[in-house]
Amino acid sequence: MRHVNRLIVMLCLGLAVAACGRKEAPRIVNTGSPPHMASLKHEAAGNSLRLTFVMEGGRGGLGYQIDRSEIDPHCNCPTSWRRFLEQPAMPSQVGKTLTRTINLRSHAHIYLFRIRAVDAEGNLGAWSKPIRARAEKDLQ
Numbered sequence: 001m002r003h004v005n006r007l008i009v010m011l012c013l014g015l016a017v018a019a020c021g022r023k024e025a026p027r028i029v030n031t032g033s034p035p036h037m038a039s040l041k042h043e044a045a046g047n048s049l050r051l052t053f054v055m056e057g058g059r060g061g062l063g064y065q066i067d068r069s070e071i072d073p074h075c076n077c078p079t080s081w082r083r084f085l086e087q088p089a090m091p092s093q094v095g096k097t098l099t100r101t102i103n104l105r106s107h108a109h110i111y112l113f114r115i116r117a118v119d120a121e122g123n124l125g126a127w128s129k130p131i132r133a134r135a136e137k138d139l140q
Helices: 001-020
Strands: 036-045 050-057 062-072 082-090 097-103 109-120 131-133
Touching: 001 082, 050 062, 050 109, 050 131, 062 097, 082 097, 082 109, 097 131
Parallel strands: none
Antiparallel strands: 036 050, 050 097, 062 082, 062 109, 109 131
16 A cells, blocks of 8 residues: 555656646747848740849748749639749848749730748748739740
């Protein structure tokens, strides 16, 4: 009986020690500014769309994501956004003027593109306003 009492006391002490304190995942506090597009310009020429942009903020380098959608000809509304391109975060891309050229395949489709900055820790910036583009003629 004495061993049973000792075992009960040990279990209660173990439970009391394990039950105190906060029980949640650690939080990473980001004191820097969130990643964002400091400037974004677009130009459609021929069968391509040229994006020129500067990214700032974030921590550990910056990358970007570009999503694409098409305008549905029946309802004249955008279809679902799909990931078109993802550039990983690199310290060399912070504050630099970057240019990305996107080939447009068909003049029968009106495309929408959006872009956002992403830092090395996975923090996401806000999406840009949709950029509308259409090819002048079909690529052969």
